[in-house]
Amino acid sequence: xxxxxxxxxxxxxxxxxxxxxxxxxxxxxxxxxxxxxxxxxxxxxxxxxxxxxxxxxxxxxxxxxxxxxxxxxxxxxxxxxxxxxxxxxxxxxxxxxxxxxxxxxxxxxxxxxxxxxxxxxxxxxxxxxxxxxxxxxxxxxxxxxxxxxxxxxxxxxxxxxxxxxxxxxxxxxxxxxxxxxxxxxxxxxxxxxxxxxxxxxxxxxxxxxxxxxxxxxxxxxxxxxxxxxxxxxxxxxxxxxxxxxxxxxxxxxxxxxxxxxxxxxxxxxxxxxxxxxxxxxxxxxxxxxxxxxx
Numbered sequence: 001x002x003x004x005x006x007x008x009x010x011x012x013x014x015x016x017x018x019x020x021x022x023x024x025x026x027x028x029x030x031x032x033x034x035x036x037x038x039x040x041x042x043x044x045x046x047x048x049x050x051x052x053x054x055x056x057x058x059x060x061x062x063x064x065x066x067x068x069x070x071x072x073x074x075x076x077x078x079x080x081x082x083x084x085x086x087x088x089x090x091x092x093x094x095x096x097x098x099x100x101x102x103x104x105x106x107x108x109x110x111x112x113x114x115x116x117x118x119x120x121x122x123x124x125x126x127x128x129x130x131x132x133x134x135x136x137x138x139x140x141x142x143x144x145x146x147x148x149x150x151x152x153x154x155x156x157x158x159x160x161x162x163x164x165x166x167x168x169x170x171x172x173x174x175x176x177x178x179x180x181x182x183x184x185x186x187x188x189x190x191x192x193x194x195x196x197x198x199x200x201x202x203x204x205x206x207x208x209x210x211x212x213x214x215x216x217x218x219x220x221x222x223x224x225x226x227x228x229x230x231x232x233x234x235x236x237x238x239x240x241x242x243x244x245x246x247x248x249x250x251x252x253x254x255x256x257x258x259x260x261x262x263x264x265x266x267x268x269x270x271x272x273x274x275x276x277x278x279x280x281x282x283x284x285x286x287x288x289x290x291x292x293x294x
Contacts, residue, residue, distance in 0.1 A: 031252075050062050052069075060246075073211050113128060136211065162191075
């Protein structure tokens with residue numbers, strides 16, 4: 001069972017099926033360790049996306065969420081990366097283009113617990129329990145031109161990562177097989193250059209404009225594009241100070257004006273969708289950490 005090149009095979013006799021709820025508890029424990037680490041080192045962070053909606057509405061997970069999303073101002077993101085250059089946060093593995101360049105080719109950090117993994121409907125692959133940490137960067141005055149550069153690099157990065165296994169395991173089946181094959185063939189030149197090359201270019205672009213002096217900030221690595229550009233005072237407002245909400249019993253930092261952030265991103269964020277699929281098909285716990293090379 002492998003997620004991408006380099007991942008090892010786990011014997012089915014070493015696995016115990018668990019529920020998606022148990023799987024996300026494993027992700028939450030990573031988050032708990034992350035918050036503790038940030039508090040110790042005075043690092044700024046903000047919960048984001050569905051995690052932030054969950055904190056506002058339920059003081060915990062929304063029912064469809066399987067992971068946790070966190071953002072950090074670029075200076076704090078870089079400090080965190082430097083403080084964890086060993087590649088671990090406690091017993092959790094840190095995945096990044098610098099920590100694990102052969103395994104992770106995205107311009108943000110992911111912290112994983114490899115004792116828990118799941119089949120993912122969205123990614124057509126097996127994933128470990130994880131949290132994502134994305135940098136907030138300063139934006140230039142001409143942000144339209146900037147976003148075009150970002151989108152181009154993201155397209156190249158995705159093309160270089162386009163997985164062959166999606167032809168079989170993903171939602172691209174039947175009559176879409178030929179189209180998917182052609183896309184895979186078209187992605188080969190990008191694979192030759194390497195996804196890590198494009199990820200580092202996105203990372204460098206994020207560092208180009210100073211976060212502290214910028215009036216507007218954005219995160220390039222998520223999927224909403226220019227919609228993720230916002231006034232910095234929505235996040236950091238000296239008049240308001242630091243703000244926190246409870247999330248599953250943990251005091252989690254949120255943007256100073258989290259209501260403006262969520263309304264900008266999702267519109268009526270207080271009304272939950274009637275139906276929304278989770279990312280998880282089936283989750284597992286590894287009973288023995290004895291893996292053999294595939």
